[in-house]
Amino acid sequence: MARSSADDMELKRSCEAGILSKEKDRETVVMSMRVAKGRGVWGKAGKLASRHMAKPRVLAVTTKKKGQRTKAFVRVLKYSNGGVLEPAKVYKMKHLSKVEVVPNDPSGCTFLLGFDNLRSQSVSPPQWTMRNKDDRNRFLMCILNMCKEIYGAIPKVVGMDVVEMAMWAKDNTTVKVTQVSTKDGPIESLVGEADSQVAIQKDLVLQTEDEDTEALLDTYIMAIGEAEAFSERMKRELVALESANVYALMETETVVEEVLEGLEIASICVEDFDEWLGIFNVKLRHMREDIQSIEWRNNKLELQSDSNVALIDELDKMLVLLQIPPEYEASLTGGSFDEGNMVKNIEACEWLTSAIKNLEASNLDPIYVKLRAFENDTSFINGGYHEISKGYKRRVREKRAEFVLLKCTFVRRASEFLRNYFPSLIDFMLNDKGNFSQRGQLQRPDHADMRYKCRTYARLLQFIKNLDKSCLMPLRKSYCHSLNLLIRREAREFSSELRAGSKASKSSTPLFEGPASANQSISITDTTADAYCKMITVFIPLLVDESSFFAHFMCFDVAALAPSDESDNNNPVAVSEPPGSSAKPINSSAESGVLNQCLQELLDGIQEDFYAIVDWAFRLDPLSCIAMHGITDRYLSGQKAEVAGYVHVLLDDLETRISILFSRFVDDACYQIEKYERNVRQIGVVPYIPRFSQLAARMEQYINGSRDLVDQAYTKIVTIMFVTLEKIAQVEPKYVDIVLLENYAAFQHSLYDLANVVPTLAKYYHQASEAYEQACSRHINLVIYIHFEKLFQFARKIEELMYNMSPEEIPFQVGMSKVDFRKMLKSSLSGLDKTINAMYRKLQKNITAEELLPSLWDKCKKEFLDKYATFLKLISKIYPSETVISVNEMKDTLASL
Structure with missing residues (x-):
């Protein structure tokens, strides 16, 4: 027989080590046993079937001392990856309620331990399987004995007989011989191994019961030889006992009848008593219901009475609050709107607004709002609640009607006062001539005093808006018109x-009509632009501030603008940067439309005075449009707020008007260039080229900000200039290149300084430079071919023949022999000095700009030497033995002349 794992001391020490590593208090391992853990699943037939693979585990029974008490545990240990035992589960033995041997296991080695403290009773408990039945009995006996000793009771045992277990324990108890010391000396004592650990017999079957059973058995076994005789004896004794019992019953029949008669009488009495109790119970129940109904009605009447009294008090307090104070009523119905009385008027408005707001259903206390909900309740109607509610609502309606009438009266009076106040305030300022510019003195508009007086009524307007928003539109129109x-x-x-005080004469702006004068004076004046700048600097911030003040004063929901520079208010002609504007968007598009409409009425017509300044400046100096456009663009980019919408439109219109006027000036200039006389041979530089340089220099002095307007003018004028120059040059085809190179050279010379700083002019400068080089090249080649025609024609013929034949074959062609070559060379290069002088005179003959001749002659010599060098390369291939003037000799000859 294999050794039981319960006797494995190494396993026991491993269990103690695993438990000690996880627990603070030391526990004693009483028994440890290797088992296989399985999980049973309850099927439809109610039987437990194992569906999970068995896992090796170790069950350990442990005890722990805690004072005078001893606690017992059943611990489950599992093997880690390294084969070391570690705790997996712990059960308190005091909660062990059942020990069941699984009937489905034929070997009887599988059992369940049921604990009454498990949270989920729907999950089947684990099954523990031992290696043999002895191990199972040994482990279970250990658990049962410990439950008996420590807790005084054993759990329910299912699937096995306790007496059988006791008999097994008795048979499997090993006897140990121990020495017991007595007064007569040590003697040997036989003690079972199980008795040395736990007393199994004592726990399962008491010693007295065991002795009585043995005595009884000894009594019946005595003098019995065979089992059949013993069975016959037992039957006879059983018959005798039954006969004795029947006889005894027959003797007590009269007594039994008397007892039955008494029981019947008692039963009748009990039934009568039960019937009377039922009757009294019904009466008591009805009485109890009546008492409860009376108490409920009484309590409800008392509660209703108390509630009505409290409600009346609260309603009286509320109605007292709705009484109009006499001083407020006087201010609202007939008070004055002078500045001294505005504090009282504002207080009265605040009270009236608050009172009307408090009477709205959304602002009432929920207790008062729910009054209507109780009107249909009959109990409250009977108690008078309906009358109270009805009276209260009637009083509230009366008060609301009274407040509405008071509101209409006050709003009408305040609106009428303000509609008259705004025109009177403006008329007072219009009648004071000191508020306007006079001859010799510019007066910056100052509306500080007017705004201060208007702010006195700002809160009044706010209350008018809250009380009746429809009254604001007439007030806004009155304010805007005034x-x-x-x-x-x-x-x-x-x-x-501004126009009268600006001593500006008509500027002599250089145009392209009439003959050019080298000593033409250019009067540079910016008086007109300064006048426009002063007008913009003074009135644009004023218009923005007035728009912002109007938007807030007239209760539009907009954010405040950044305040203007105070220095501008003290200096009427100061030039400042446009004020920055930053405002939050208006809440609704409808209100934004109303604001823009009002601002248009407020500022409509002022654009005519700006247009007059622009037209006046353009008439005196068209180039002032450049400066005016820059100023307008800077202010236009600074107006971003919604309240400055109309100012933005005004600036946009001014910018458009300035652009149109300047475009008209540019178109006039282009027209003068295009109508230049083309039917007469042009000699020298056309007049509009130097005049354009003067115009460009003047235009650059006016630029103040964006260059777009000027660059567009440059593009348009220069394009027309170049197109017109090409047409003029075509009048006399013989002198086309001379006209072009002289004029393009003049264009570059006059715009050299400006082209270095103006990108647009630099582009046209390079375009003129390319056109000049092309014209020079064409004219020089023409002069060279006129004087050395035979030489370069012979070279061209050689190039044409080389496409079809080798250089050795060319001297044998007609007209290409060495004799022909010598004749051509003699006729072309004989009298070389005279020919070169004639070529120089040809260049000099038609050039009117003498300063161009040296550079043109240098280009001519360089071009001639390049062509001559190419000619010598061809000759060396065809006529290698012929002697020709070298390039250096030709260069020396040209240098000596």
Whole structure:
């Protein structure tokens, strides 16, 4: 028989080591046993079937001392990856309620341990399988004995007989001989191994019961020889006992009848008593219901009475709050709107607004809002709640009607006052001539005092908006119409004084009509541009500030603008950068449309004075449009806020008007260039080329910001100039290249300085340079071919023949022999000095710009030497033995002349 794992001391030490490494308190391992863990699944037939593969585990029974008490545990240990035992599960033995041997295992080695503290009873408990039945009995007996000793009770045992287990324990107990010391000396004592650990017999069958059983058995076994005789004896004794019991029953029949009669009488009494109790129970139940109904009604009436009293008090307090104070009523119905009384008027408006707002259903206390919900309740109607609610609502409606009438009266009076106040305030400023520019004195508009007076009524307008928003539109129109008269008057007087005070004469802007004069004076003046700049600097910030003030004063939902520079208010002619504007978007598109419409009425008509300045400046100096365009563009880019929408439109219109006027000037200049006389032979440089350089220099002095306008003008004028020059040159085909090279050279010479700083002019400078080089090349080649025609024709003929034959065959062609070559060379190079002098005179003859002749002659000599060198290369291939003047000799000859 294999050794049991319970006797494996090494396993026991491994279990102690695994438990000690995880627990703080030391536990004693009583028994450890290797088992196989399985999981049973309950099927439809109610039988437990194992579907999971068995896993090796170790079950250990441990004890732990805690004071005078001893606790017992059943621990489950598993093997880690390194083969070391480590705790996996622990069960307290005090919760062990059942030990069941699985009936499906024929070997009887599989059992279940049921604990009553497991959370999920729907999951089947694990099954533990031993190697043999002895190991199973040994482990289970250990658990049962410990439960008996420590907790005084054993769990329920299912699937095995306790007496059988006790008999097994008795048979499998090994006897140990121990020495017991007595007074007579040590004697040997036989003690079972199981008794040395736990007393199995004592736990399962008491010693007295065992002795009584043995005595009984000894009594019946005595004098019995065979089992059949013993069976006959037992039957006879059983018959005798039954006969004695029947006789005894027959003797007590009368007693039994008396007892039955008494029981019947008692049963009748009990039934009567039960019937009376049922009757009384029904009566008591009805009485209890009546009492509860009376108490409920009484309590409800008391509660309703208390609630009505409290409700009346609260409603009275609320109605008292709705009483109009006498001083507020006087201010709202007939008070004055002078500045001294505005504090009282504002307080009255605040009270009225708050009172009307408090009467709205959304702002009422939920208790008052729910009054209507209780009106249909009959209990409240009977208690008078309906009358209270109805009276309260009637009073509230009356108060609301009274407040609405008071609101209409006050709004009508305030609107009428403000509609009259705004025109009167503006008329006072219009009648004061000191507010406008006068002869010899520019007056910057100052609206600080007017705005201060208007701000006195800003909160009044806010309350008017809250009380009746429809009344704001007439007030806005009245304010816009009145202020529009003042602003237009200020702009008209300021513009007139600017034009009158600017001592500007008509500028002699160089145009392209008439003969050019080398000593033509160019009067550079920026008086007109300064006048426009002053107009913009003064009025654009003013218009933006007025728009912003109007938007906030008239209760539009917009953000505040950045304040203007205070220095501008003290210096009427100061030139400043356009004020930056930053505002949040208006809440709704509808309100934005209303604001833009009002701003248009506020500022409409002022554009005429700006147009007058622009037209006046253009008439005096068309080039001032460049400066005006730059100023307008800078201010235009600075207006970003919604309240400056109309100002943005005004600046945009001004920019468009300035661009149109300047385009008209450019078109006039282009027209003068195009109509230049083309039917007369042109000699020298056309007049519009030097005049354009003067115009470009003047235009560059006016640029203040963006260059787009000027660059567009440059592009248009120069394009027309070049196209017209080509047409002029074609009048006399014999002198085309001379006209072109002289004029393109003049264009480069006059714009050399500007082309270094202006990219647009630099582009046309390079274009003129390329055209000049092409014209020079064509004219020089013409002069060279005129004087050395035979020489270069012979060279061209040689090149044509070389396409079809070798150089050795060419001297044998007609007209290409060495004799012919010598004749051509003699006729072309004899009298070389005279020929070169004639070529120089040819260049000099038609050139009117003497300063171009040296560079042109140098180009001519260089071009001639290049062609001559190419000629010598051809000759050396065809006529290698012939003697010809070398390139160096020809170069020396040219240098000596």
